[in-house]
Amino acid sequence: MNDLPVSRRGFLKLTAVSATLAATPPWVARAATPDGGKPPVMQAVTLEVNGKPATLTLDTRTTLLDALREHMHLTGTKKGCDHGQCGACTVLLDGRRINSCLTLAVMHQGAKVTTIEGLGTPDKLHPLQAAFVKHDGYQCGYCTPGQICSAVGALDEIRRDVPSHVTADVSSKAAFSTLELRERMSGNICRCGAYSNIVEAVTEYAEGQA
Numbered sequence: 001m002n003d004l005p006v007s008r009r010g011f012l013k014l015t016a017v018s019a020t021l022a023a024t025p026p027w028v029a030r031a032a033t034p035d036g037g038k039p040p041v042m043q044a045v046t047l048e049v050n051g052k053p054a055t056l057t058l059d060t061r062t063t064l065l066d067a068l069r070e071h072m073h074l075t076g077t078k079k080g081c082d083h084g085q086c087g088a089c090t091v092l093l094d095g096r097r098i099n100s101c102l103t104l105a106v107m108h109q110g111a112k113v114t115t116i117e118g119l120g121t122p123d124k125l126h127p128l129q130a131a132f133v134k135h136d137g138y139q140c141g142y143c144t145p146g147q148i149c150s151a152v153g154a155l156d157e158i159r160r161d162v163p164s165h166v167t168a169d170v171s172s173k174a175a176f177s178t179l180e181l182r183e184r185m186s187g188n189i190c191r192c193g194a195y196s197n198i199v200e201a202v203t204e205y206a207e208g209q210a
């Protein structure tokens with residue numbers, strides 16, 4: 001009597017198929033999926049990253065985040081959700097903050113990109129980085145590069161009088177406040193919950209700039 005749902009011959013066939021799949025490199029397996037196995041379209045893109053020109057030849061589907069991390073090895077910029085929901089990948093693109101996981105590198109020919117590595121160095125911290133250290137604005141630190149790049153962008157928006165959802169009077173000059181900061185950085189999630197310390201750090205920096 002055989003209680004198994006497959007016969008011995010069927011089982012051997014299944015094993016052979018599984019072994020073939022296991023031996024297939026993942027990039028070959030991926031190439032055979034939604035695009036029907038077409039080879040990727042490659043394109044050269046030149047960016048200025050942290051003040052240095054960089055020309056990369058990329059699959060046109062490469063996000064800016066993957067170009068920075070996987071091709072340029074600038075791993076300070078973090079991949080959290082890869083879906084535009086956590087802000088860990090925030091960088092400055094031509095001075096404006098952007099979720100680098102939500103944009104393709106080839107869309108930014110000639111753009112200037114600033115990552116956390118371009119803001120400060122371990123020997124010469126950006127004042128905002130120093131404020132994060134002083135106020136314990138992090139625990140695991142995974143969200144921190146995105147928080148700092150986002151804060152630089154948010155403060156620049158206030159300087160440029162860009163209103164936010166909580167700006168009471170859009171015809172008046174924008175001003176820094178905790179409410180404005182919390183609103184403008186609401187896209188930067190901290191799983192460790194270091195929010196109050198982050199606010200303290202950015203506030204001290206902002207007040208020093210005023």
Ligand code: FES
Pocket residue numbers: 078079080081082083084085086087088089090099100101102
């Ligand atoms: Fe880009 Fe989360 S990794 S928003």
Ligand code: FES
Pocket residue numbers: 137138139140141142143144189190191192193194
């Ligand atoms: Fe850990 Fe923000 S410090 S996620």
